[in-house]
Amino acid sequence: xxxxxxxxxxxxxxxxxxxxxxxxxxxxxxxxxxxxxxxxxxxxxxxxxxxxxxxxxxxxxxxxxxxxxxxxxxxxxxxxxxxxxxxxxxxxxxxxxxxxxxxxxxxxxxxxxxxxxxxxxxxxxxxxxxxxxxxxxxxxxxxx
Numbered sequence: 001x002x003x004x005x006x007x008x009x010x011x012x013x014x015x016x017x018x019x020x021x022x023x024x025x026x027x028x029x030x031x032x033x034x035x036x037x038x039x040x041x042x043x044x045x046x047x048x049x050x051x052x053x054x055x056x057x058x059x060x061x062x063x064x065x066x067x068x069x070x071x072x073x074x075x076x077x078x079x080x081x082x083x084x085x086x087x088x089x090x091x092x093x094x095x096x097x098x099x100x101x102x103x104x105x106x107x108x109x110x111x112x113x114x115x116x117x118x119x120x121x122x123x124x125x126x127x128x129x130x131x132x133x134x135x136x137x138x139x140x141x142x143x144x
Contacts, residue, residue, distance in 0.1 A: 026063060
């Protein structure tokens with residue numbers, strides 16, 4: 001059983017067809033059809049290819065649509081062990097702008113990913129405080 005990484009992602013595009021493609025993939029996501037596999041298909045459905053192409057060993061778990069408007073779709077979901085950084089990079093190459101926050105309490109890290117700035121990860125095992133915006137996003141409290 002994995003440690004689940006919580007993810008909040010805001011995906012935007014000024015092109016209506018591009019954002020609609022993402023929105024439709026989110027709406028179709030379920031037990032038999034994953035978000036990653038729709039937007040970033042892999043040749044072999046194995047753990048190695050998944051980690052290389054998505055940044056995590058399985059497709060999303062528990063997708064929730066948070067905001068849905070003409071240019072932005074916000075979703076939350078869980079991934080196994082790590083955030084799907086490679087998936088975000090793939091979306092960026094497809095013309096999306098991606099902003100993400102993530103938190104993984106089992107191993108002890110959190111961070112941000114942005115299409116323009118890349119990844120900023122914080123190791124929480126050394127006593128680093130969880131940033132307040134990540135605490136608020138995921139309903140967490142800093143442990144003193």
